[in-house]
Amino acid sequence: MYLDHIAIVFMEPCTTGHGRIKIRAQLARNIDDLLPYLNAVIKTANYNPKAPSFSYKTGNHIITVQGDTLSATQMENESDAYEFLEQFQIIVNDTADNKAHITPLNKQRERLKPFELYRYLPKTNCKSCGEATCMAFATKLVDGSQKLDRCTLLKEQENSLNYQHLAFILKESGYDLH
Known part of the structure; x- marks a missing residue:
């Protein structure tokens, strides 16, 4: 398994969402090597290979990954945060398992305007x-x-x-x- 766990290390109220929280999580490993593959898989992602950093929006959540750190905003509550992290871990592991069949995208996408x-x-x-x-x-x-x-x-x-x-x-x- 490429990524065997993710642990929440910080949680506080979101300044932009009434009653929502933001989190910071520690990934079990640095996933910078997988970011170009995730960039190919998550079509709405914004990948910066120079940083390297990776962000995308899913629902109301804004997700940012850099190295072995993930931050996420607009979580409903702690349970929502854990559920999201489980889904993210599945995406990461599926992407890692299928790397041989994915053409990595090593550049930033043009964003729709x-x-x-x-x-x-x-x-x-x-x-x-x-x-x-x-x-x-x-x-x-x-x-x-x-x-x-x-x-x-x-x-x-x-x-x-x-x-x-x-x-x-x-x-x-x-x-x-x-």
Whole structure:
């Protein structure tokens, strides 16, 4: 097993989330050698090979890994933190086990920008997605807190090409469409 345990060494309230916590955890080993492989596996990651550091967002959590240290924000509670760490350990171990079949990505990805997505949105600011404007919706798509299917106008016949294009962009960038 590549990573046999992760221990929480620090926990405190998040300054940005009401009632949420942030943690710092000690990994059983330095995983810098695995970061390019994780970068290939976790499509929404931001990998800096010069540091080396690795970060990504999953749900509301922002995860950062450097060497043998992991920090995570916006955890609901201690139980949520332990559950997340178990899932992270599984991802790390699966990635390590499948290294031979993964092409490492040794560079930073270009990050999606809201305006790139906004170009293909209806621009009606209809609020059917739950956001005040189409630009706000595009911003939430980029940060992963909104899903493309929430825009009802994109499902109409005249917008189907834009929907397909947005779906392609998001999928290629590693976003979950549903």
